[in-house]
Amino acid sequence: MKKIAISTTLPLEILLATQCEIVDLNNRFVTSPKASEWLSQAERSGFPKSLCAWIKGLYSACMAEKPDLFIAVTEGDCSNTKGLNGILAHQGIPVLSFRYPQDNTPENLESALKQLATDLSVDWADVLEMRKRLENVRLLGIELDRLTFETNQVTGFENHLWLVSFSDFDGNLEAFEEKLTCFIAEAKTRPAMKQTVRLAYIGVPPMTADLYDYVESVGAHVVFNEVQRQFSMPNSLSAKTLAQQYAEYTYPYELDGRIEDIQTALQTRQIDGVIHYTQAFCYRALDDVILKDVLPCPILTIEGDQATSLDGRTKLRLEAFIDMLREEGQ
């Protein structure tokens, strides 16, 4: 089976219709025991210190995976992926660019999606069939999320891990669906979590996934993982067309859509505070200025770089923030 590696969430309905194995290199990188080594490897190859760790991780993960094709999202995500594509092509890896149109009308999306299908030699009828095939797993994603914020039976970390895996279904849709079904059945038998402070996690998924266990240990429950939830396409069942579904997907476009999505969650999920994660050297750190201004609750911004576990300072900040929210709530 041929292997397609990707740089972030892409329209999986099209990619899976190719019958290839899909690998989101971010997931491969961040869960790899070699993550630190891969970062050093990229730096030895000339990637500057002052560059986002994710790009370096993607590069080394791609060199290790040696996919038959690498698709980078070069618009609607970090523009460093353009440079990355250039380097990978230079190293002999076939590459393709996908651009989320910045004017995200369904018409523009329709044309971008059809172009991707053409580039991958996929029949549009097969794409639509795949969309139908994914309905069940998308529903499971919604249920998992509900068990996180409504019944408090799923931890913030579990929510993060499952939803972030929706970008490639761990490379095996059937197995993923089965595992998630079992997980949900088991989670429903659990007692509700006891943490009293309810947090939203916004921004790109963290390099430091131990963040979730840490906030839990100091009394908080992450009930909303903004971008990870977007990766799972919770709107796919309500969107009439695939183009509409990807036009409503908030991550690649201007901040307004993300703000609306976050504000809805803050209300419906009774959230006390927000953790905004930014990645060192990422343009998305600028969003922080606006988010702090418009979101109606306390925000703690934390920055991650290369480390895959939280440092003492960040722990202190998280703890103090949660302490503060708890006292406000009393």
Next chain:
Amino acid sequence: MRILGLDLGSRQVKLVYMIDGAIALKKAWHTATFYRNFCGPSDKENELGISLEALGIEKADLLVSTGYGRNNTNLKDFLAINELKAHSLGAQFQTGEKDFVLLDVGGQDVKVMRVASGQLTDMNLNDKCAASCGRFLEQMAEILDMPLDEMTSYVAEPVSLSSTCAVFCESELIGKMAEGFSPETLAAGVNASLFKRLEPMLNGFEHEHLWLSGGVAKSTALKKHLESIYPRVTPLLDATYNGAIGCCAYGMTVQTRR
């Protein structure tokens, strides 16, 4: 009621001992000296025992600790609170005020806290960088071969230092010395550089009155710089011991609840 408060800082460990709400004893040690002379393994794993006797404390009803080691150091029989809580409580105890902004500049970290109606309502902490902290000043004083107290008093005609990194600032400073700038203007440059790094952290923390704590609160130059953005800037009377005082203040609330 006897309460012992310990602030485990990156440069110093500070101790405050209160009897019935009044400070009976204050002491500080170099951090390494403190761990070496007074601490040892306890009967539990990942826990450190402290000899109160060696510290000169006869009896304490409650032991409270805070500091850089809050997440790493588990002191036997101590109740651990986070630094922000300790500092905000310490400032309330010392000033009697319930609404203020506190800037704490320690050896390796900077904290800004807003306290409203006696509650911590907002805070900001520096990132992993020492260029805005006390350690930076110590290093620069060493390079200038000038006592720290003297160096932190110069404000006029600062030499412009552009390095964003404390380590590179050393070589920049040496370069400026070689260019013939006077020690006073170089010292003023160091103080201006510290302020330049602190200023963005104070965004959103506007207030009538800014209190200062931590070792760097002694810097008269920093006070003058801060007066350009705050109507009133006052170092706490016990700026260095504020965290340990906050521990005792917290202990008092615990005792009251009991």
